[in-house]
Amino acid sequence: MNLEGARSWANSRQVVSIEQGTRRHGHATKKRIAILVYENCSFVEIGLIVETFDLANLAALTPSGQAPHYSVSLLSSKGGRIQCSNSISMETSPLEGASPSGYDTLFIAGGEGASTAATDGRTKEWLRRVFQTVRVVQAVGNGTLLLKGANLPNARGMIIPIRPASKLHSPALGNDLVIDVNAGSPVLTALSLIKSDFNYEIAEGIAERLMPFSGRWLEPLLGDLPNANVASTIKEATRWIEEHCARPITVDEIAQSVSMGERTFLRHFKAETGMPPSEYLLRTRLDIACRLLITTTLPIDKVARRCGMRSGTRLAKIFKRRLGISASDYRNCARKDFGNG
Structure with missing residues (x-):
């Protein structure tokens, strides 16, 4: 050779x-x-x-x-x-x-x-x-x-x-x-x-x-990354996710929002939050859906679209898988508890 x-x-x-x-x-x-x-x-x-x-x-x-x-x-x-x-x-x-x-x-x-x-x-x-x-x-x-x-x-x-x-x-x-x-x-x-x-x-x-x-x-x-304060950078990324979660977003978009390469971002995000960005995004959307179900009378489909889950069918699957209950039952139970409180 x-x-x-x-x-x-x-x-x-x-x-x-x-x-x-x-x-x-x-x-x-x-x-x-x-x-x-x-x-x-x-x-x-x-x-x-x-x-x-x-x-x-x-x-x-x-x-x-x-x-x-x-x-x-x-x-x-x-x-x-x-x-x-x-x-x-x-x-x-x-x-x-x-x-x-x-x-x-x-x-x-x-x-x-x-x-x-x-x-x-x-x-x-x-x-x-x-x-x-x-x-x-x-x-x-x-x-x-x-x-x-x-x-x-x-x-x-x-x-x-x-x-x-x-x-x-x-x-x-x-x-x-x-x-x-x-x-x-x-x-x-x-x-x-x-x-x-x-x-x-x-x-x-x-x-x-x-x-x-x-x-x-x-x-x-x-040596250090361009932004040496990794914790602060990842916190900024979580805020970006929360602000943009109503639309389809990718990991690469999130990484670019804080000027990091995708692989570097993935490694630091998981180290700081204990989960990958996709999981954080899903939990953010689920949290918004829960709040909308409790505080509004919006139909399930509209709730799903407002939190970036595309359709009521997808929202229903996520609720069943994550919470063991349907979105409608969650709304009813939460309102009863809220009313009793």
């Missing part, structure tokens, strides 16, 4: 679904990503980094098409074909033609060949120059030996936190936050870049494709 095969595999996987409204939040600027490799390096992390940015490019596509947001370059000292430690080869471009000031992010591969690559004069000189301009540098595993060989710090990053701000150990620089990229994997760094350029939901969606069920642990690593 070569790098082209890895790209084809990435492109053949299901594209992350991004609503048109979400795309509008993406930045228009293009980013250049460099991955420095060498003989006998490890392909595993390289493949994951490439696939992460490929999925981000696919997620950002519009119906009319556009240039990729991320351009990924594989670089090596002399260029040409590089043999990885796990029998995978890849074509690379030489450092000589790679302008040190042309990249936004640099990843350095790890692997058994790192100690030899760290002594290469061409690589050391290029690293010293690129380190002055690139915003984020992350060496994978013992890829840090190449930075050490060039007398450079192990990492450099100035984008967003990959953990909650309260746990950051580095100070802020201007409008950017220094991140401890050594604390996370290169994939987490790539996801953090994508979160910064687009939003949390796109990064989360890509992570789910790469690592199913990652939502359970991803959020603390990628």
Whole structure:
């Protein structure tokens, strides 16, 4: 398997679904990503980094098409074909033609060949120059030996936190936050870049494709949601449901009303209320129906339509299933109790 095969595999996987409204939040600027490799390096992390940015490019596509947001370059000292430690080869471009000031992010591969690559004069000189301009540098595993060989710090990053701000150990620089990229994997760094350029939901969606069920642990690593006060956001969502429950509404509509992605919204809504939004909507409609039955003389069909249940037949089924009584009997019993009170 070569790098082209890895790209084809990435492109053949299901594209992350991004609503048109979400795309509008993406930045228009293009980013250049460099991955420095060498003989006998490890392909595993390289493949994951490439696939992460490929999925981000696919997620950002519009119906009319556009240039990729991320351009990924594989670089090596002399260029040409590089043999990885796990029998995978890849074509690379030489450092000589790679302008040190042309990249936004640099990843350095790890692997058994790192100690030899760290002594290469061409690589050391290029690293010293690129380190002055690139915003984020992350060496994978013992890829840090190449930075050490060039007398450079192990990492450099100035984008967003990959953990909650309260746990950051580095100070802020201007409008950017220094991140401890050594604390996370290169994939987490790539996801953090994508979160910064687009939003949390796109990064989360890509992570789910790469690592199913990652939502359970991803959020603390990628940092807070755009609205850090989740409880307040979910409370706002419940108010929106109560105000709009008389008409057909979808979970996606509710999530959009509070500017959350659907999957993120579902997870937080259930955590805060103990039930999914569909159940909360049904209970809200049932509560309104009960009040209308007690306080008005509206026919059952009109009560059903006013609380968003479409018809008296549906309302009757819900009453029977949830309360064990018909809507008419509920009205009669409630009025008797009310009159006796």
